[in-house]
Amino acid sequence: MITFMVRRLLLGLFTVWLISMLAFAIIQLPPGDFVDSYIANLAAGGATVSADEANAMRKLYGMGQPIYVQYGKWIVRVIAGDLGESMEWRRPVAEVIGDRIWLTLLLSFAALLVTWSLALPIGIYSAVRQYSLADYVFTLVGFIGIAVPNFLLALIILYTAFRYLGMSVGGLFSAEYALAPWTWDKVKDLAWHLPLPALILALSGTAQLIRIMRANLLDELRKPYVVTARAKGLSEMRTVLKYPVRAALNPFASNIAYLFPYLVSGSIIISIVLGLPTVGPLLVRALIAQDVYLGGAIVLLLGVLTVIGTFISDLVLMWVDPRLRHQLD
Amino acid sequence: MVEPILSEPILSVRGLHTSFAAQEGTVRAVDGVSFNVFEGRTLGVVGESGCGKSVTARSILGIVERPGRVTGGEILLRPGDGGAPVDLLKLSPDAMRKVRGREIGLVFQEPMASFSQYYTIGNQIGEGIRLHLGLDAKAARERAIELLDMVGVPQPSRRVDEYPFQLSGGLRQRVMIAMALSCDPRVLIADEPTTALDVTTQAQILDLLRELQEKKGLAIILITHDMGVIAEMAHDVAVMYLGRAVETGPVRDIFRAPRHPYTRALLRSIPTVLAKPRSRLPTIEGSIPHPFNRPQGCAYHPRCVEIIDDQCRTEEPPEAGPETHRIRCFLHGGHKGAVA
Numbered sequence: 308m309i310t311f312m313v314r315r316l317l318l319g320l321f322t323v324w325l326i327s328m329l330a331f332a333i334i335q336l337p338p339g340d341f342v343d344s345y346i347a348n349l350a351a352g353g354a355t356v357s358a359d360e361a362n363a364m365r366k367l368y369g370m371g372q373p374i375y376v377q378y379g380k381w382i383v384r385v386i387a388g389d390l391g392e393s394m395e396w397r398r399p400v401a402e403v404i405g406d407r408i409w410l411t412l413l414l415s416f417a418a419l420l421v422t423w424s425l426a427l428p429i430g431i432y433s434a435v436r437q438y439s440l441a442d443y444v445f446t447l448v449g450f451i452g453i454a455v456p457n458f459l460l461a462l463i464i465l466y467t468a469f470r471y472l473g474m475s476v477g478g479l480f481s482a483e484y485a486l487a488p489w490t491w492d493k494v495k496d497l498a499w500h501l502p503l504p505a506l507i508l509a510l511s512g513t514a515q516l517i518r519i520m521r522a523n524l525l526d527e528l529r530k531p532y533v534v535t536a537r538a539k540g541l542s543e544m545r546t547v548l549k550y551p552v553r554a555a556l557n558p559f560a561s562n563i564a565y566l567f568p569y570l571v572s573g574s575i576i577i578s579i580v581l582g583l584p585t586v587g588p589l590l591v592r593a594l595i596a597q598d599v600y601l602g603g604a605i606v607l608l609l610g611v612l613t614v615i616g617t618f619i620s621d622l623v624l625m626w627v628d629p630r631l632r633h634q635l636d
Numbered sequence: 637m638v639e640p641i642l643s644e645p646i647l648s649v650r651g652l653h654t655s656f657a658a659q660e661g662t663v664r665a666v667d668g669v670s671f672n673v674f675e676g677r678t679l680g681v682v683g684e685s686g687c688g689k690s691v692t693a694r695s696i697l698g699i700v701e702r703p704g705r706v707t708g709g710e711i712l713l714r715p716g717d718g719g720a721p722v723d724l725l726k727l728s729p730d731a732m733r734k735v736r737g738r739e740i741g742l743v744f745q746e747p748m749a750s751f752s753q754y755y756t757i758g759n760q761i762g763e764g765i766r767l768h769l770g771l772d773a774k775a776a777r778e779r780a781i782e783l784l785d786m787v788g789v790p791q792p793s794r795r796v797d798e799y800p801f802q803l804s805g806g807l808r809q810r811v812m813i814a815m816a817l818s819c820d821p822r823v824l825i826a827d828e829p830t831t832a833l834d835v836t837t838q839a840q841i842l843d844l845l846r847e848l849q850e851k852k853g854l855a856i857i858l859i860t861h862d863m864g865v866i867a868e869m870a871h872d873v874a875v876m877y878l879g880r881a882v883e884t885g886p887v888r889d890i891f892r893a894p895r896h897p898y899t900r901a902l903l904r905s906i907p908t909v910l911a912k913p914r915s916r917l918p919t920i921e922g923s924i925p926h927p928f929n930r931p932q933g934c935a936y937h938p939r940c941v942e943i944i945d946d947q948c949r950t951e952e953p954p955e956a957g958p959e960t961h962r963i964r965c966f967l968h969g970g971h972k973g974a975v976a
Binding site for chain 2: 530531532534535536537538539540541542549550553554627628629630633
């Protein structure tokens with residue numbers, strides 16, 4: 308088991324390395340570079356930049372060199388803990404990203420929590436009471452949840468909250484805390500703002516998960532071991548929760564890894580709509596501006612988080628599935 | 637074989653009806669089955685697939701799955717303290733749960749699928765013990781080890797912490813029997829307990845069941861499609877066809893002088909080492925009718941080689957014959973042209 312984990316860890320590191328190369332390459336893919344888009348921006352504002360100035364800028368950023376040299380320099384610095392400087396913001400990348408990565412994680416985790424705590428009980432209920440009125444209602448609501456785009460839902464909730472409840476629901480902080488240093492009050496303010504975006508973010512995932520849980524559990528409920536449990540005299544509730552639900556949960560453990568990047572990337576539009584200070588909108592801007600170091604750093608960070616998520620997912624799966632555990636011994 | 641004991645049966649099934657409501661119509665899976673089960677004796681329930689054997693077992697335990705429902709009859713269980721028999725069909729769900737696993741144990745056909753792969757066998761055996769006998773986790777584990785030892789699982793104190801997928805098929809079935817017997821039930825229903833096992837393991841499992849029966853005075857209902865298993869194990873036999881018991885009686889009578897044409901056909905189709913090499917095994921003509929197209933009259937008449945006349949096609953034969961050997965066939969009673 309230990310060897311398995313070590314192997315997984317090494318594989319994870321290798322994957323991160325591949326991701327870093329890919330991230331760097333992808334950001335370089337569109338024609339032109341940061342200087343081009345910078346000049347275009349200035350030109351749109353009426354200013355002009357001479358060719359000399361442009362070349363000086365390119366040299367400053369080391370852009371004349373072949374791409375593998377640029378990558379080499381970048382990755383060496385990244386390993387040393389320096390993510391470089393954002394060209395657009397003219398500040399260190401670490402500073403630009405700042406709290407955003409933690410807020411993103413927090414929001415994703417909160418959304419995951421909401422997803423699971425809604426989807427699992429509803430999915431179980433729908434399966435056990437298949438074709439009941441409640442099952443049909445949940446199915447209908449679920450399909451609407453899958454079909455309606457998240458950002459539309461976000462807009463509707465924003466509008467409703469503002470128009471009828473007089474609440475302002477943008478962002479994760481009230482105006483007075485947005486730029487303030489971390490204090491206990493700021494945390495409380497965050498806790499107050501967190502549930503709504505988390506819920507909006509969770510909804511489509513919840514709808515899908517309800518369907519998955521229902522289908523899994525319906526499969527499991529027909530298996531002979533459920534009859535065994537009933538024949539032992541267990542109550543129906545205990546029978547269902549101990550045996551088929553346990554088996555139906557297995558795919559969920561392996562899904563943690565896939566859910567995670569979805570929550571991060573899926574939140575971009577919602578973050579823009581709701582004005583959330585997460586990395587999603589920042590990444591979009593960095594990509595548009597071809598801000599190589601900022602964009603590269605964010606893609607790399609997301610990659611690392613995904614790899615970590617996969618690793619955790621493996622551990623959880625080993626913990627919940629004895630067959631897997633014994634296969635490895 | 638032991639002579640019939642003229643005592644009160646532990647379990648008495650009277651006119652049991654179980655039907656499944658489907659969109660195409662109602663399927664009467666069990667359609668008026670009656671039999672008695674006595675202490676220390678084995679009742680073999682035999683018949684082709686789909687004749688309602690397993691549904692009968694599930695009906696007794698009240699675990700027929702939807703859309704199935706027990707629609708009539710009585711299932712009388714004589715309480716351990718010797719009181720008046722209780723009709724299981726009239727018990728509340730809570731009271732019925734105290735019967736399952738406690739008074740009546742169930743052994744299934746597929747030992748692999750019938751265990752959950754997520755819990756140790758000790759956990760799965762101990763569950764019923766803790767529920768019905770009120771032992772704590774530690775005591776339940778001790779008892780699980782004793783039970784494993786009783787059914788012949790080697791190294792029980794190590795095996796108790798293993799998972800079902802770590803055991804061989806034969807061991808799994810032994811564990812299944814240990815689980816069914818964990819609360820000392822008085823009746824054991826074994827639903828095709830050896831079908832999924834190879835022949836040598838089959839013999840071992842049957843030996844084990846017989847040994848446990850002698851030790852504990854268990855009443856066993858053995859459900860099988862295998863006449864060989866019946867010959868080896870059963871004291872009494874109920875032959876089922878399309879949800880009905882067409883012939884019930886002591887195994888010796890039924891094997892020596894089968895009366896119902898279906899029973900005779902079943903017995904003819906057993907392979908024997910005495911048969912002439914390369915001769916064809918007799919088979920029963922035709923196939924089991926689809927449950928939605930249950931034949932009029934005697935359900936067996938389209939396949940029957942001893943059919944008398946139109947009465948077989950239009951009327952259902954009543955139960956006839958002596959008290960210990962009941963037959964549902966016009967050859968043996970109820971026929972209008974008969975001289976009685």
